[in-house]
Amino acid sequence: MLKIDNLNFSYGNKKILKDFSMEVREGERVALKGSSGCGKSTLLRLIAGLEKPSIGNIFFDNNNVTNLPSYKREFGYVFQDFALFPHLNVKKNISYGISQYENSKKENLLNKYSKMLHIDSLFNHYPHELSGGQKQRVALARTLVTSPKIILLDEVFSALDEGLKESVRLEILEVLEELKITTILVTHDSRDAEVLCSKIIEM
Numbered sequence: 001m002l003k004i005d006n007l008n009f010s011y012g013n014k015k016i017l018k019d020f021s022m023e024v025r026e027g028e029r030v031a032l033k034g035s036s037g038c039g040k041s042t043l044l045r046l047i048a049g050l051e052k053p054s055i056g057n058i059f060f061d062n063n064n065v066t067n068l069p070s071y072k073r074e075f076g077y078v079f080q081d082f083a084l085f086p087h088l089n090v091k092k093n094i095s096y097g098i099s100q101y102e103n104s105k106k107e108n109l110l111n112k113y114s115k116m117l118h119i120d121s122l123f124n125h126y127p128h129e130l131s132g133g134q135k136q137r138v139a140l141a142r143t144l145v146t147s148p149k150i151i152l153l154d155e156v157f158s159a160l161d162e163g164l165k166e167s168v169r170l171e172i173l174e175v176l177e178e179l180k181i182t183t184i185l186v187t188h189d190s191r192d193a194e195v196l197c198s199k200i201i202e203m
């Protein structure tokens with residue numbers, strides 16, 4: 001369903017990706033692993049449409065989306081640092097991307113994903129009042145309410161304490177399995193890849 005075909009990308013004259021190809025089937029969860037600086041986040045940015053390849057194509061459901069702007073791809077991207085809006089409470093952070101929806105639809109989505117991720121009691125809190133694991137779940141909920149066709153997770157566990165990581169991984173796994181959402185996870189941690197993904201691609 002997602003096909004990356006012969007992608008090349010450089011920052012200036014520094015080559016980051018050379019003839020990179022991969023395929024991800026619908027509902028599959030794939031981990032991209034590799035050493036620091038090998039281009040994992042860059043590949044996610046290319047898939048999301050935040051960067052454009054110099055050569056190569058990205059196909060989604062047999063459509064060439066290489067030149068499609070990011071918002072038209074409808075892929076969800078959860079950043080490493082979660083990038084929550086500090087001046088908005090949890091409820092407003094989560095509903096940010098669906099503010100144009102009518103109220104009942106918005107409330108339904110908000111409630112569904114907040115319950116699923118156990119953050120429905122935190123609606124009035126602000127990001128600085130949340131733990132790392134709570135911030136991560138808010139960031140995930142904010143992306144999931146938009147019903148993305150694919151979810152791109154960039155090192156989303158790396159900011160968490162070791163003691164918390166495993167339980168958060170398992171919780172997130174449960175949600176992704178329930179939704180059967182196609183997922184691409186960037187990580188340098190083998191355990192993230194083992195727990196969450198059925199396929200691991202070494203870059």
Ligand SMILES: Nc1ncnc2c1ncn2[C@@H]1O[C@H](COP(=O)(O)OP(=O)(O)OP(=O)(O)O)[C@@H](O)[C@H]1O
Pocket residue numbers: 011016034035036037038039040041042043188
């Ligand atoms: N905006 C940029 N301008 C120039 N070079 C960049 C830019 N962003 C990243 N790079 C470089 O591109 C290379 C790939 O970066 P990228 O963030 O994709 O790596 P990564 O595999 O995700 O690394 P990490 O595991 O450390 O997050 C690195 O050498 C990085 O320094």
